[in-house]
Amino acid sequence: xxxxxxxxxxxxxxxxxxxxxxxxxxxxxxxxxxxxxxxxxxxxxxxxxxxxxxxxxxxxxxxxxxxxxxxxxxxxxxxxxxxxxxxxxxxxxxxxxxxxxxxxxxxxxxxxxxxxxxxxxxxxxxxxxxxxxxxxxxxxxxxxxxxxxxxxxxxxxxxxxxxxxxxxxxxxxxxxxxxxxxxxxxxxxxxxxxxxxxxxxxxxxxxxxxxxxxxxxxxxxxxxxxxxxxxxxxxxxxxxxxxxxxxxxxxxxxxxxxxxxxxxxxxxxxxxxxxxxxxxxxxxxxxxxxxxxxxxxxxxxxxxxxxxxxxxxxxxxxxxxxxxxxxxxxxxxxxxxxxxxxxxxxxxxxxxxxxxxxxxxxxxxxxxxxxxxxxxxxxxxx
Amino acid sequence: xxxxxxxxxxxxxxxxxxxxxxxxxxxxxxxxxxxxxxxxxxxxxxxxxxxxxxxxxxxxxxxxxxxxxxxxxxxxxxxxxxxxxxxxxxxxxxxxxxxxxxxxxxxxxxxxxxxxxxxxxxxxxxxxxxxxxxxxxxxxxxxxxxxxxxxxxxxxxxxxxxxxxxxxxxxxxxxxxxxxxxxxxxxxxxxxxxxxxxxxxxxxxxxxxxxxxxxxxxxxxxxxxxxxxxxxxxxxxxxxxxxxxxxxxxxxxxxxxxxxxxxxxxxxxxxxxxxxxxxxxxxxxxxxxxxxxxxxxxxxxxxxxxxxxxxxxxxxxxxxxxxxxxxxxxxxxx
Numbered sequence: 104x105x106x107x108x109x110x111x112x113x114x115x116x117x118x119x120x121x122x123x124x125x126x127x128x129x130x131x132x133x134x135x136x137x138x139x140x141x142x143x144x145x146x147x148x149x150x151x152x153x154x155x156x157x158x159x160x161x162x163x164x165x166x167x168x169x170x171x172x173x174x175x176x177x178x179x180x181x182x183x184x185x186x187x188x189x190x191x192x193x194x195x196x197x198x199x200x201x202x203x204x205x206x207x208x209x210x211x212x213x214x215x216x217x218x219x220x221x222x223x224x225x226x227x228x229x230x231x232x233x234x235x236x237x238x239x240x241x242x243x244x245x246x247x248x249x250x251x252x253x254x255x256x257x258x259x260x261x262x263x264x265x266x267x268x269x270x271x272x273x274x275x276x277x278x279x280x281x282x283x284x285x286x287x288x289x290x291x292x293x294x295x296x297x298x299x300x301x302x303x304x305x306x307x308x309x310x311x312x313x314x315x316x317x318x319x320x321x322x323x324x325x326x327x328x329x330x331x332x333x334x335x336x337x338x339x340x341x342x343x344x345x346x347x348x349x350x351x352x353x354x355x356x357x358x359x360x361x362x363x364x365x366x367x368x369x370x371x372x373x374x375x376x377x378x379x380x381x382x383x384x385x386x387x388x389x390x391x392x393x394x395x396x397x398x399x400x401x402x403x404x405x406x407x408x409x410x411x412x413x414x415x416x417x418x419x420x421x422x423x424x425x426x427x428x429x430x431x432x433x434x435x436x437x438x439x440x441x442x443x444x445x446x447x448x449x450x451x452x453x454x455x456x457x458x459x460x461x462x463x464x465x466x467x468x469x470x471x472x473x474x475x476x477x478x479x480x481x482x483x484x485x
Numbered sequence: 486x487x488x489x490x491x492x493x494x495x496x497x498x499x500x501x502x503x504x505x506x507x508x509x510x511x512x513x514x515x516x517x518x519x520x521x522x523x524x525x526x527x528x529x530x531x532x533x534x535x536x537x538x539x540x541x542x543x544x545x546x547x548x549x550x551x552x553x554x555x556x557x558x559x560x561x562x563x564x565x566x567x568x569x570x571x572x573x574x575x576x577x578x579x580x581x582x583x584x585x586x587x588x589x590x591x592x593x594x595x596x597x598x599x600x601x602x603x604x605x606x607x608x609x610x611x612x613x614x615x616x617x618x619x620x621x622x623x624x625x626x627x628x629x630x631x632x633x634x635x636x637x638x639x640x641x642x643x644x645x646x647x648x649x650x651x652x653x654x655x656x657x658x659x660x661x662x663x664x665x666x667x668x669x670x671x672x673x674x675x676x677x678x679x680x681x682x683x684x685x686x687x688x689x690x691x692x693x694x695x696x697x698x699x700x701x702x703x704x705x706x707x708x709x710x711x712x713x714x715x716x717x718x719x720x721x722x723x724x725x726x727x728x729x730x731x732x733x734x735x736x737x738x739x740x741x742x743x744x745x746x747x748x749x750x751x752x753x754x755x756x757x758x759x760x761x762x763x764x765x766x767x768x769x770x771x772x773x774x775x776x777x778x779x780x781x782x783x784x785x786x787x788x789x790x791x792x793x794x795x796x797x798x799x800x801x802x803x804x805x806x807x808x809x810x811x812x813x814x815x816x817x818x819x
Contacts, residue, residue: 425705
């Protein structure tokens, strides 16, 4: 058979039920206290340090990290369950999101002991926040064309260049930058000569400028780095190996429940907005979204199980992200067809947030067109 | 246990691979392929998943589902799932022995009974109970074929002694499960054929798979096929874990809705990729796509199942939605 994509069985271990019960009870209590109001797309937009610290104190962050750095060494599936509950409840989780999802694991994998001890416990406590420093003004889908540079100096490196679409850089303390440590002309191939560094966004020489979205919201930034000094110990992994390190992160970045659930709070609100006895057409539209969500969640779990088993389901993750982000965008389209404006303030707000953030769903983390190219290659198109 | 023995898959793949060549599939239209039916019966493959106590081969619903998906993938021109997933299950639930021969399931009065013209055994399902009868006890009325040439007829039952068994609604759901599984298999086959064609067919001096727009189509098809398969697999997992009637209805409704929806997307793209040759009767793609167009309408189209599922979700309210989503697939007990 031509199809080489593999989605093995997808049952979460029964052991995850305990933490699901605990996080759900926590979220219900917080909702009842009015700590947060459910919103859409909260992993990008809901920056709330006090909520993140609360999650840290409850032991919901860094579940998979080594105990040595404050983690609990639990399975990635326990984390999957915690994360999907937070997303489904529309809780404000943007502050710690990138740090906990990928910066922490990257530092644990590629950082040296000093760096791990300095930064990882703060991530687990929900106090230390990271942004992503990959894209540049002229490098989006073609990431290998980045031009930011690192030049070796006494005791470390000096970094120059500009990063864009840097979510929450104005609120976070660090980002991990991918830069050229060997000029492109001297590197042996365009994927060589790149390195990753942890860069303190409060360093001298860092300028952070807002890039406002069409919604008027300020999540993204342009980060200009002018002769920014980074001490040697903040380099991640091996000099020149940055590309491989970045690619290794992608399966984690692309397959998570955040790629199907960004507008879930709107779907739940839609069910209430149409009332207990909607028309059969409205029922059918809602059920179609529900059916697709349950199917895609199964694929998501399957990818999480593969990752947990030590495989690298990069293509499967790309496929799930393509499908999931399309579903995220269709939820507001259906919602607006079924419910006129003005029925409920909460519904209107969730709908507005979802409509205005929808263009980003199929762009961030690799455009769907790029992802489909990856899938097609794996399907065996020559 | 949800793991299916790889040997079972290998055996059934090889049987279908040998006996479902496109010419045979085409020649069987209007009836069934007797050679394939006999092979499935003699090997016991047609009753995998049914209890040995009623004359089945034993095994699990997961085993039967794997065989059903393979049947869909290979366009097997036999009423396999009428026995293995639908009628045989009714017999099992009612404690009736499995009859010999091709089976059709008469669900309520006046409905189309799929495969009735070639069946020798009929499982009759009514609001008052169920029965197994032979062709001598039924009268075939209006008849026809689906788009793929699979026959149906309306059936009047002249004599039957009813025993307690599954409800009309439950058996209708079982039929929807069977079609979902067949579609899951056939959808992945349509996607696979399209990949193959993109590598073989050359235009402008290169394989058409070099064109990005076709790569995008192939990826979309793989995605929709994977989602359809996941929806069908969810249904199998939930039913195998012993769902109650409402939960069974919901998960089957989701499976039929998602697989049926995928047919519209995948068939369109598969034919677009295959160009004019793909919609001639000499190309084998049509055996798959005509079945898919038929199966999505049988045992309830998406509109019917989605409306029922949506009504159930709306009645339960928004707060019950997330717990409903996270119930599937059931957690694995370790």
